[in-house]
Amino acid sequence: MASSRDRAVLVLELLAHHVQGLPMSEVGDRLGIPRSAAHRLLADLKEMGYVKQNAHTAHYLLTIKLAALGLSHLAATGVTDAAQPLLDDLAERSGELVRLAVIENDELIWVAKAQGARTGLRYDPDAGMDVYLPATANGLAWLAALSEERALELVSRQGMERARTMGPGAPQTLREVLDRVAETRQRGFGMVVEAYEAGTSAVAAVVRAAPTAPAIATVSIAGPSVRMTPARMESLAPDLLTCARALAAASSHSPLFAASN
Structure with missing residues (x-):
């Protein structure tokens, strides 16, 4: 079973391929983890500044912070x-x-x-x-x-x-x-x-x-x-x-x- 750290990395990698973001339920389903766990991971990543939530669609997407680190x-x-x-x-x-x-x-x-x-x-x-x-x-x-x-x-x-x-x-x-x-x-x-x-x-x-x-x-x-x-x-x-x-x-x-x- 993947650890919380591994799951957080998987979330970042998944969102990196979806620039328009994904709903929380789809993040959990695509990664094969419970939606409650996906919600906690996204909340943690949001608090750390790596993920944000679109105010209109409620989709989760990456912030510029990760790209800035890469550059x-x-x-x-x-x-x-x-x-x-x-x-x-x-x-x-x-x-x-x-x-x-x-x-x-x-x-x-x-x-x-x-x-x-x-x-x-x-x-x-x-x-x-x-x-x-x-x-x-x-x-x-x-x-x-x-x-x-x-x-x-x-x-x-x-x-x-x-x-x-x-x-x-x-x-x-x-x-x-x-x-x-x-x-x-x-x-x-x-x-x-x-x-x-x-x-x-x-x-x-x-x-x-x-x-x-x-x-x-x-x-x-x-x-x-x-x-x-x-x-x-x-x-x-x-x-x-x-x-x-x-x-x-x-x-x-x-x-x-x-x-x-």
Whole structure:
């Protein structure tokens, strides 16, 4: 049985994925805890300043306090100072959305981004915190840097259920995922076409301190599929890989990258 501390963390993680908030009853039902316990947890978190209640809907949602803590932590680790100029440059070159995800505790976590699209269609999703490995270019890039056994372990941990609600290009079986991982490993970078979301495509590469070192992060370029065709993603790959190498060189200055490595 989860402790009160564990339940409080689960509440925060749940609300982080629902920016409009959730009613108390749904928080309890989604987490499988009694509604009375959910009410006490939300009251405690509200008193601590991490949760607030919408006056009109009575839904509970996160305050800016948690986001501020996260931003302060990223600033202290040097990620924004080291990575942001490189992401900005790649976004300007590509004219698309560029994002960085760091590997931590067997997960890929989004930590920074730069938007290169100035006019026309823009892709800038609310992707949550963690990266879904089977249906994202970032996920495939990281899985391709691992052994097949390790990749299968990470995919099995996330499960395939989420893939069934994603884009038409999302893999539906473990065999499909492993085939795409093998293709990514041979190509040298990950590519997805309308996998995470219909109408969008992306290309991604791993960041590692040395060619044989473990991956510590991934960097990607994503945009509308009408622009991000397979041919264009191939043409963007050299700039993407150059950025990945530059991020690797900058990683030694950030304790967050060091911890991942």
